[in-house]
Structures are given as C-alpha cells and as structure tokens.
Amino acid sequence: MQYAAVTGIGQTQYKARRGDVSIAGLVHEAARNALDDAGLDWNDIEAVIIGKAPDMFEGVIMPEIYLADALGCDGKPMLRVHTAGSVGGSTALVAASHVQSGAFRRVLTVTFEKQSESNAMWALSNPQPFSPHLNAGAGGYFAPIMREYIRRSGAPRDTGIKVAVKDRLHGARNPLNHLQMPDISMQEVEDSPMLWDPIRFLESCPSSDGACAMVIADEGLANDGPRPPVWIRGGAMRSEPTMYAGRDEVNPQAGRDCVADVYAQAGIDNPRKQLDCAEVYVPFSWYEPMWLENLGFAEEGEGWRLTMEGATSLDEGGDIPWNCSGGVLCSNPIGASGMIRFAEAARQVRGDAGEHQVDGARTALGHAYGGGAQFYAMWVVSTDKS
C-alpha cells in the first residue's frame, strides 16, 4: 500500500441556513477552499469522491449528477459514497484508498448537507407496515440506548449536561461553527426542554448547512503544497445489522472491531496516551462517555469518569481533549459531519487549528458513525509518515 497524506483542507461556514448559495455553490466553496489550501487548481485533481447522507434530507435525488460541473469533474471519474451519518468519514477513506492503491496520485473528496432545503429531522421517519409509526427522529431512536448506558454504568445524570457545555465552550473557539454559545452553563442545558428523555434540546446537535473537502495525495506529491502533509496512518470501516438478537447497542461490536483495526495499523495500544486529541461523532451528549468506552479510552462502564474529571476538556487542561472544534454538537451538516471530524483531526496534526489547537498535537483520531449506530469509519492521522 502506498503512503497517502492530506495536503489540503477546505470548510464552509456552518449555519442553520446558507441562503446565499445553492447546493452546487456550497460544495464548490468547500472544494475551492481545499484547493487553495493545497496550492492547487482543478486540473491538478485526477478523481473526485463525493458523499452525503440520505437524499431525502434535501429531497434532491442523486444530487451528484448536477454537482459534477461545480466540482470540476468533466473528464474525470466521480464516485458517490453513502453510509448514512458516517458517510463523511467513509468518503474520506474511500478517497484515501484510491491513492493508497496507486489508482490515482491526487484526489479531491467533498461531503455536504444542506438541511435547510428540506426537513432533515423527519425525512427518515416515514411509516412502515411492519412497525408502528413512532419513529420520532434520530433522537427517538438513540434515547433508549443512552438510557440503557446510564443504567449499566451508573453514570451521574449530569454527565450528558457536562458534555453539552464542554463541546459548546470548545466550539466558541471555532469561528466556523453554526452554534456559538460562549456563555453556556450547566443550568442552561438542564433547563432546556426535554425532547426524548434523557436527551434535552441543548444535549442535541443542531441542523446545519455546510460542506467539507480535502485533497489527498500520494507520497511523491505530498510535499508540493504550502502546508505540511498530514499522513494517514490507519483507516478502517465496519458495519453490522441494525437489529440482531443479542446485539449490544450501547457498545457495538462493529465499533470495537473498527477501532481495533485502525489502532493496529497506526501502532496504537494505549489511545489515551498515544493520541493527542480526538474528533469523535457525538451528536447527542451521552455518546461521549459511550464512545470513550467503545474506542478504548476507558474501561467499560467508566467512560463518564473521564468526562466528569475534565480529561476530554481543552478548557480544563484535560490530557485527551475530545472535539476541540466543538464537534457535531456545534455544527451538523449530517453528510459532512464525519468528514469535518476527519479534517479537524488533520488540522490539529498540522498545528493550524487556531484557537482550538491542542499544543504540540502530532497524532489524532477522526471518527464517524451512522445508521442505527451500525456503520463506522475511523482514521488516525499523524505528522509522521510511519
């Protein structure tokens, strides 16, 4: 396998509504920013790998058809990836594999969601004859799983509130974020309306418009740009059925297998010690302690302790800051959210994450999950090639 590196990163401003641009304008903006960041132009790109979450989120079916021109795909291969909410991560990994395989030397990868153009909360809650019509959005699906986590772990009730505050304080350092809440307090989160008990309004992700893009290049082209290359040290994906007898929905096997694979590739056996930070898909606050366990940062049932001790907080000087960018709780253009995690991990390694930079970060994890917590995509990026 060839070495591959991120040489360009481009993001848009994340907002509730980007009424100033069409979908094509939105993806073009992220792609152009990534090319500028890499010091490249459209002709320097050999293939384009695009991803987004379900088409029902905008009501535009197969949008990639009309985005080919906005992304400079004329005469080039274009491929769409689709793995529900994890798609931003898996799109980056598919793009990376096109370089690692030697098929292409330099590719552009872009993901987006423009949720303001339709009703993303209810787009997937359509009636099915084999189930009563009670699908109350993603929160309705995940709330019982969080309740079971709380029962099992005995986590204090305010763990979720703490994550909601911590990620918004991180997010206030990142001017790209949709939600800017520098003055948020535990009390404010606790007083926010309960939506799907135990999830409150302020413990949930927003619904955002935005796009994220990266340029990935092989070893020979990695040093061509103005930025230091960020080396992809490991990448893995796993999936499992939504429902099977005995499935552990709190600590899914596919997530454990995926992270074991990516750590093995990157030579990591103690993630809390060897990683400098992590960008992890946490759309509802309780998923931080749950993923701390699933990703091996804490023993099973102990993830909440790291959260409560401040280990994941930049502001509290934690040893393993999670979601310094503000995470999915501050901006959630669903299809792009996973790639934003991957890109923000790369920014940390490059040392240009601005106000939310972790001092001296050299190795970082990017993580995404999707569907009924059944699709996983992860990568580890580093300043070092091997």
Place this chain on the structure above:
Amino acid sequence: MSEDAGEHITAIETPVYLKYNFTAGQATTRFLQQVRQGKLVGQRRPECDCGNVYVPARGSCAACGLPTTEEVELGDKATVQSFTIVWIPIPNNPIQPPYIVANLVPDGANISFIHLMSECDNDSVHIGQRVEAVWKPEEEWDYAMDNIRYFRPLDEPDVPIEMIGKVPLAGWEGEA
C-alpha cells in the same frame, strides 16, 4: 448585481411526493398475514445453533444470513428492554406528547421492536417492566403493526436484566 436585479432568490417551495409500494417479501408477508389475524408470530432458522426468534421477521437470521423458515407463535406479553419519553409530536400522527416509545421483547422472541406504552404513569415506566398488548377491535385489523394500539403495564414481577430478551413463551412469573 445590477440595481434592477431584484431580490436574491433563497427559497422556492418545490414539494416532492413519494408513494411507496412496499413488497413485503416471503418472511414479512407471513408475519403480516398473522398480524392481520391478531397474532404475533416470530420466525427462526431451526438449523441455527443460536435458535434466535426474530419479530417482525425481515427474512433472515442476522447471525448467519440464511432464511428464517420456521414460525414461532409469540404471546401478547412482553418486557421493556428500554424506552424514551418523547416530548415532541410526530407529524401526521395524532398522538400527543409526552408519550412513551418502548423497545419491547415479546415473550418467546429474542429481539425487541418499538411500540407505544399507555395506561401507565410515565414516571414509573422502567427497564425490565412487564407489559401486554392491547389490540384494536378486530374489524380494524389490517396488515400492520398498528393493529396493536399500545402496550400496558402488567402486575407481574420485573424481569432481571440478564433475562431480558430470553423470556420464553411460557412467560415470567418471578424468580423460581
């Protein structure tokens, strides 16, 4: 933009209507036919070591990917595996918040489905609680899980955590 270019167009409503004809397939057809008769029936693959009973059967055993060929009759009683109290209304659904959506494992099955809980105090619903199906009147039965109006609490001892998902059709009467 010239002065007479007019207002920037940021939204033109263009509704998309989607009508879906659901082909149930063999396994789900058999399940829906039984639901139409007021019965909850699961399926399993008898050759499988796991012996897991799926409901509603979607065609295959998730462990081995092979067809679930054998019907297994289930009871009207079930156990709460987990639940949420929902405080927002579902569009096109008359149910008023707050309401309980529970993950329920029917006796004799090894997997949960979601359904509504009613006739209960929302604050006293808990994991391991025993419930039973309340069916709509027979004349309203169709090929739909909505034939069960909701589940209501039973006055039976809670199922211990490690037994949830493993209660036999004979039910749960408490620790032997």
